[in-house]
Amino acid sequence: MIPLVLPAESEALKPFVTRLRADTGERKQSDSILLDMDATGATYAGEEGLIAVDGATATDLNGDIVLVRPEAGRIERLLRAGSDHNTLLVTERCDQLCVMCSQPPKKTHVDRFDLLEEACLLANEGTLIGISGGEPTLYKERLLTMVERVLVARPDLSFHILSNGQHFDRDDVARLRQPLYAKVSWGIPLYAVGAALHDEIVGKAGAFMQLEESFAHLIMAGARVELRTVITQPNMGELPTLACYVTSRLNFVEVWSIMQLEHIGFAKGRWSELYVDHRRHFEPVAEALNHAALHGVRAQLFNFPRCTVPAAYRAFAVASISDWKRKYAAACTGCTEQKSCSGFFEWHPDEHAETCVEPL
């Protein structure tokens, strides 16, 4: 696992964003350069003064864009230079409470959009920046403003924003139609067709209706949408029905991601009532994939280790888990498909992981 937050000491009085550098190229105003390092970490100096970081080497950190939080004695690695998996968390508030939520929301919100915008502007050429929460669109105005400002200044960047899709309305259509939104995609969850089950899973009455409204607006805006469905015991059997709905009503989506459960957050405590072993009950997934393929909707499986998926459907299983939280079981040693495999979440129980893989 790659640490994203590290203990650090800084002389600054308030949080700031900087790029940590260990190379000797020309220093930009926003860079902090390596001064010193030892077995415990590395020390840098930039315009905001000294930063001493523990727990990672200068090589690990080279090129990382970090948020330095002197008051917390930490740095947060917002955009890691060597990674394709960089996600900015814009809020921890959410207006849904999904039964399987991997990162249960909090009531408080700390507005860090200005700092995150600075980080985005420093990003490496062509970076895809993930945005997550909480529910980012609770702060829709701030969010869209940030995205627009960044993309005007940096048309090479793109965003993928995870959202519950509860907050798009008619007034957003014209805005989201702007050409720069071609660089923005939205990852939006839908768990079942029909209000009863979907609303129960997301813990919000009226969520399904609202989501349908939002999809209509997103369609009118020509928005790019990745539809996401986490499989759980309550909705697994509904997957084929959902597939019909997706292919008939929502075939504008770029891709439909069917996702296996993550053993963390609420799902951890409710594992026995939520988890479906897809090795034993793959039929609904297969049916959904067949239907999607037949109707030209691209589908993919997230968090399904490749060897646990029947060979015919293995091509759908992608390496979905971000580098910093991905692990492979000891039993995966020697597997030839590891590079294209999701592996497991760092917090997935080893005893389970070890028993369900067989190297390909």
Place this chain on the structure above:
Amino acid sequence: MKRRSYLISSILAAGFGVPSHAQADFIQATSSGSDDPNTSNLLRQFSQDHYVTLASHRSHSSHSSHSSHSSGYGGGGHYSHSSHTSHRSSSGGYYYDPQPVYSSPPPPPSPPVRPTQPVPSVTQSTARPLFGSSNRAPAPPPDGLPALSGRTKRFKSIVQRVEIALLAQDYYSGAIDGSVGPALRSALRKFQKDRGLDVSGTITPGTLDALMISSQ
């Protein structure tokens, strides 16, 4: 320090700590472009030794940091579940474990392994160290205070050097305590103004250069 740099390099060369690339975002998944994790990182590994401009100052006393890096200083050593950087599905962080580096420390009483080898530091030609490894006072005896973490040691050590350099040039008259207080800030501002640097009151790379504490 030299030896430690090599240790770090060889650990990295052995594959630890090198971020692995993998496609996984739903866009990457379809267009898995060039994905060679080796080239750029490898270059960085071999080049890093040259930029440790303060390396020569650290030598002996840094042994003591082995025992102390994670001991009770502050609260920053732990990752809470409220981690703001983390993705939706994060539970927070995980502490990088530098254990492998500790596995074979040089025996404390013996001198550094290559004492005669000149340290390839940029500092050498352009700036004289304020104090080198030979004339540095031994670590103070245990005083019952909690040991400092690695970051605090490194931080204080550089601030102290700045304090001494500013003291030597009559900009600063406070304590050589390794902490950045109002007196040091105003000394920094005055120094920066006199030298035509950006006046920030912080220890910037330009200020370190001008104080001949480090040089790039």
